[in-house]
Amino acid sequence: MAGSDAKTPRERYRAQVRAEIKQHAWEQIATAGASALSLNAIAKRMGVSGPALYRYFAGRDELITELVRDAYRSLADAVHAAAVTGADPAALAHVLRDWALADPHRYFLVYGTPVPGYHAPDEITGISQEIMADLLTAWTAFEPDPPASPFAAHLTDHRDWAGDHPAPPGVLRRALAFWTRLHGVLSLELAGHFTGMGFDPDRLFRAELDDLVGREG
Structure with missing residues (x-):
């Protein structure tokens, strides 16, 4: 039986998306620096709308x-x-x-x-x-x-x-x-x-x- 701390499918999906967002953020930092970090640019790379990313991070x-x-x-x-x-x-x-x-x-x-x-x-x-x-x-x-x-x-x-x-x-x-x-x-x-x-x-x-x-x- 799974432990009481096991994540639900929705929680696992949310963690995966957040990890993907962070990976794109690191790539953006490597290219243009942290001051140029943009959630909208990351959303474009991921093929989703800007507002969709704000469900995972409230802002920059x-x-x-x-x-x-x-x-x-x-x-x-x-x-x-x-x-x-x-x-x-x-x-x-x-x-x-x-x-x-x-x-x-x-x-x-x-x-x-x-x-x-x-x-x-x-x-x-x-x-x-x-x-x-x-x-x-x-x-x-x-x-x-x-x-x-x-x-x-x-x-x-x-x-x-x-x-x-x-x-x-x-x-x-x-x-x-x-x-x-x-x-x-x-x-x-x-x-x-x-x-x-x-x-x-x-x-x-x-x-x-x-x-x-x-x-x-």
Whole structure:
């Protein structure tokens, strides 16, 4: 006998149509960017009327929220799967890079230029904080008592971005520097800014990573 949570045929059909809409949305983002996302254009590709799609997504913002949620959830799950094995910050950094290189458009949707007129709901912030929590936990284990610094002291009272994580200010400073520098390298690489410069972006990423964790690179 089917479980009580089994979907009805109508629910399965609705899930399939929503998945198809999202697939077309990703293709549109890859071609023209998230700011050009259009439900009417997707409807045309699917051979249905614009109003028909609004039975599945109330509007552009709801569709973007679904895509952003999926992207953050995917990264959060990948990072957490590594974190629960005791992975150190360097290992988590490679998880981030592998995830970004696998789908640059997905990466830029969540870490690139904000979509004009769109504001993500609080639930999305919650998922992003899961990623940061795993990173903070890894840094706490890796270097539980970093040297004090003026910015670390500043973070004592400016730690909303860290959620409820109990990491001390020195760890917050290390993790924040780690996060911002690696995203800087990744964003430049994925946008093609290293093309023609004559060095291997992977080696640059590894060198930055070695510097951040105090290794010779």
